[in-house]
Amino acid sequence: MERAINVELGTRSYRVRIGAGALGSLGAAVAGLGGATAAAVVSDDRVAALYARRAIDSLAASGVRAGLITFPAGEASKTLATASGVLDALFAQRPAVDRSAVVVALGGGVTGDLAGFVAAVALRGLRFFQCPTTLLADVDSSVGGKTGVDHPAGKNLIGAFHQPSGVLIDVAALPTLPPAELRGGLAECVKHGVIRDEALLDFIERNAGAILACDADVMTELVARNVAIKAAVVSADERESGQRAHLNFGHTIGHAIETLAGYGSVTHGQAVSLGMVAAMHLAVRRGLLGQCEADRVERLLGALGLPLRRAGLDFAALLPIMRHDKKARAGQVRMVLPSRLGAVDVHDDVTTDELSAAAGYLAG
Amino acid sequence: MERAINVELGTRSYRVRIGAGALGSLGAAVAGLGGATAAAVVSDDRVAALYARRAIDSLAASGVRAGLITFPAGEASKTLATASGVLDALFAQRPAVDRSAVVVALGGGVTGDLAGFVAAVALRGLRFFQCPTTLLADVDSSVGGKTGVDHPAGKNLIGAFHQPSGVLIDVAALPTLPPAELRGGLAECVKHGVIRDEALLDFIERNAGAILACDADVMTELVARNVAIKAAVVSADERESGQRAHLNFGHTIGHAIETLAGYGSVTHGQAVSLGMVAAMHLAVRRGLLGQCEADRVERLLGALGLPLRRAGLDFAALLPIMRHDKKARAGQVRMVLPSRLGAVDVHDDVTTDELSAAAGYLAG
Numbered sequence: 001m002e003r004a005i006n007v008e009l010g011t012r013s014y015r016v017r018i019g020a021g022a023l024g025s026l027g028a029a030v031a032g033l034g035g036a037t038a039a040a041v042v043s044d045d046r047v048a049a050l051y052a053r054r055a056i057d058s059l060a061a062s063g064v065r066a067g068l069i070t071f072p073a074g075e076a077s078k079t080l081a082t083a084s085g086v087l088d089a090l091f092a093q094r095p096a097v098d099r100s101a102v103v104v105a106l107g108g109g110v111t112g113d114l115a116g117f118v119a120a121v122a123l124r125g126l127r128f129f130q131c132p133t134t135l136l137a138d139v140d141s142s143v144g145g146k147t148g149v150d151h152p153a154g155k156n157l158i159g160a161f162h163q164p165s166g167v168l169i170d171v172a173a174l175p176t177l178p179p180a181e182l183r184g185g186l187a188e189c190v191k192h193g194v195i196r197d198e199a200l201l202d203f204i205e206r207n208a209g210a211i212l213a214c215d216a217d218v219m220t221e222l223v224a225r226n227v228a229i230k231a232a233v234v235s236a237d238e239r240e241s242g243q244r245a246h247l248n249f250g251h252t253i254g255h256a257i258e259t260l261a262g263y264g265s266v267t268h269g270q271a272v273s274l275g276m277v278a279a280m281h282l283a284v285r286r287g288l289l290g291q292c293e294a295d296r297v298e299r300l301l302g303a304l305g306l307p308l309r310r311a312g313l314d315f316a317a318l319l320p321i322m323r324h325d326k327k328a329r330a331g332q333v334r335m336v337l338p339s340r341l342g343a344v345d346v347h348d349d350v351t352t353d354e355l356s357a358a359a360g361y362l363a364g
Numbered sequence: 365m366e367r368a369i370n371v372e373l374g375t376r377s378y379r380v381r382i383g384a385g386a387l388g389s390l391g392a393a394v395a396g397l398g399g400a401t402a403a404a405v406v407s408d409d410r411v412a413a414l415y416a417r418r419a420i421d422s423l424a425a426s427g428v429r430a431g432l433i434t435f436p437a438g439e440a441s442k443t444l445a446t447a448s449g450v451l452d453a454l455f456a457q458r459p460a461v462d463r464s465a466v467v468v469a470l471g472g473g474v475t476g477d478l479a480g481f482v483a484a485v486a487l488r489g490l491r492f493f494q495c496p497t498t499l500l501a502d503v504d505s506s507v508g509g510k511t512g513v514d515h516p517a518g519k520n521l522i523g524a525f526h527q528p529s530g531v532l533i534d535v536a537a538l539p540t541l542p543p544a545e546l547r548g549g550l551a552e553c554v555k556h557g558v559i560r561d562e563a564l565l566d567f568i569e570r571n572a573g574a575i576l577a578c579d580a581d582v583m584t585e586l587v588a589r590n591v592a593i594k595a596a597v598v599s600a601d602e603r604e605s606g607q608r609a610h611l612n613f614g615h616t617i618g619h620a621i622e623t624l625a626g627y628g629s630v631t632h633g634q635a636v637s638l639g640m641v642a643a644m645h646l647a648v649r650r651g652l653l654g655q656c657e658a659d660r661v662e663r664l665l666g667a668l669g670l671p672l673r674r675a676g677l678d679f680a681a682l683l684p685i686m687r688h689d690k691k692a693r694a695g696q697v698r699m700v701l702p703s704r705l706g707a708v709d710v711h712d713d714v715t716t717d718e719l720s721a722a723a724g725y726l727a728g
Contacts, residue, residue, distance in 0.1 A: 160484065
């Protein structure tokens with residue numbers, strides 16, 4: 001079973017292919033872009049040990065000479081300093097690496113964001129190819145063209161919009177994921193359901209067991225449904241001036257919880273789960289969403305092993321972080337709230353009292 | 365006397381305003397972009413000492429709070445490390461610096477390229493405003509959206525296309541330029557004449573004295589004519605897939621001479637002058653250009669104080685540099701050759717013998 005989805009962006013459109021064993025067709029896919037004789041596979045040391053050989057062999061079999069560039073696994077590597085080191089390694093392969101070269105991101109979200117950023121700024125833009133290996137990267141970061149690195153002042157503060165030339169998602173990589181990472185991806189899947197597609201929530205509810213067991217066909221279908229939603233949002237609003245903001249559902253409070261806890265001590269997926277619970281509570285309080293819908297989503301998040309409450313959450317510490325969020329303007333917190341399951345709106349009038357109540361709900 | 369030229373790029377179109385004292389209207393221009401409450405003026409320490417106060421006061425008078433970020437003057441500062449330091453200083457101004465902030469590049473080409481790159485990658489793209497203070501930046505780098513920094517492996521290897529939101533050219537800054545820097549800009553002016561506009565060559569010939577004396581009205585007219593040419597080329601081909609390559613006339617051999625000499629020991633303008641002389645010689649040899657036209661341009665370059673020959677030029681050292689140029693593909697040198705004064709074509713079939721003859725002409 002293989003699925004393919006087009007991301008429609010005019011001359012920058014690209015194809016996302018999803019299936020078990022898809023990594024074996026990387027060479028053919030990159031060669032199919034045209035003109036590529038050299039590639040650089042960028043990967044963290046953990047993922048490289050598992051999959052780099054297969055990626056490089058596949059490229060070589062299609063006549064694309066590929067070097068491997070690795071960096072230490074973990075969010076701590078997502079810095080301008082790491083990007084600088086990857087650029088050094090890339091330019092050490094000149095003149096083979098010229099404007100026709102392709103950067104292949106092989107790994108999770110950190111790798112995709114970092115390698116994509118390197119591709120965006122190397123020779124003012126090289127083509128790049130996404131080969132995500134985590135569910136979170138599969139359904140979220142590998143599609144859409146957001147690239148970047150973190151800065152001590154905040155996550156993703158340095159980056160660029162740079163669309164990939166293609167995405168290849170091998171769901172056979174998913175069973176080796178630590179359970180916490182799988183759940184992180186599932187939080188984004190639930191998010192997609194809440195913002196665009198109630199039927200996706202049905203699908204996850206019905207198949208929760210097979211999903212947690214990483215059944216190949218079910219994961220292919222799950223990823224395809226999620227990529228289709230992300231692709232539609234990105235096609236309609238590439239640069240986040242309008243509906244792309246809907247993807248931030250659960251992220252305003254979620255990012256703040258992540259920052260407050262320090263990167264790594266709460267996973268992104270856990271933080272987004274908490275952020276969605278808080279946002280839904282706020283939506284129920286405003287009379288936008290029924291309590292019954294909010295409860296249904298909470299139940300689903302719980303069934304997937306995601307957290308619904310955070311004891312001891314410190315609202316006084318949380319508030320300034322939300323006010324300084326990259327998406328905030330002049331200190332006004334911006335939140336995405338559901339009006340029903342499958343539809344959301346952006347709200348720029350969220351009050352401190354409401355935020356306090358939402359945080360209190362999580363803490364309780 | 366003030367002139368204005370639009371750079372037509374659809375939704376990313378912008379206006380270039382040229383005149384003596386134009387810097388005084390920076391605040392009004394930035395405020396006119398809409399939504400900007402904070403700005404960061406990026407400048408090297410030398411230019412900052414001369415003009416930063418005026419820029420910041422003008423911004424403040426229009427209600428735009430501006431911080432100043434400086435770095436050491438010189439091409440050696442055009443690195444990813446300097447960009448990283450400027451980003452640190454920029455993010456230290458958060459939350460005042462948010463997505464509505466404007467980066468103002470105040471200075472020469474290094475400042476414009478560096479600050480433009482910072483703007484391109486800060487929060488995945490802030491608006492930026494170019495205030496060039498050298499003739500080279502006025503007529504070349506301030507228009508067109510090429511931003512970037514150097515890497516030990518080559519110039520401008522790290523960068524992005526990021527169009528400014530506006531350009532303000534104050535020709536009153538030109539009389540303080542060292543003569544060598546003025547000449548550097550004039551080499552690019554002659555280049556524009558050769559590739560697009562024989563009448564511009566007439567204008568420079570007729571006004572050489574007033575130009576070298578930096579007469580304000582003549583400089584305003586000179587800059588306006590050059591910006592108009594650059595703007596037309598960039599509008600037709602923003603990303604350098606076609607005719608924008610014409611702007612590389614004189615740069616294939618010129619860049620190689622610059623690299624061989626080590627950045628700084630030959631100025632960019634001197635290198636481009638030599639590169640144009642060599643390219644014209646090659647064009648004459650091919651029967652594309654008349655000897656009389658080539659001689660006329662050589663005379664003009666000489667009258668402007670630009671070099672026409674380089675004794676001891678080492679072709680064996682030059683050739684591999686040209687073959688590894690960012691614009692070369694698979695080691696084939698690409699050159700822009702005039703077919704008459706005012707028109708050029710790209711040639712991908714230049715032989716080693718021809719390059720050797722051109723280098724020999726310069727050395728002789």
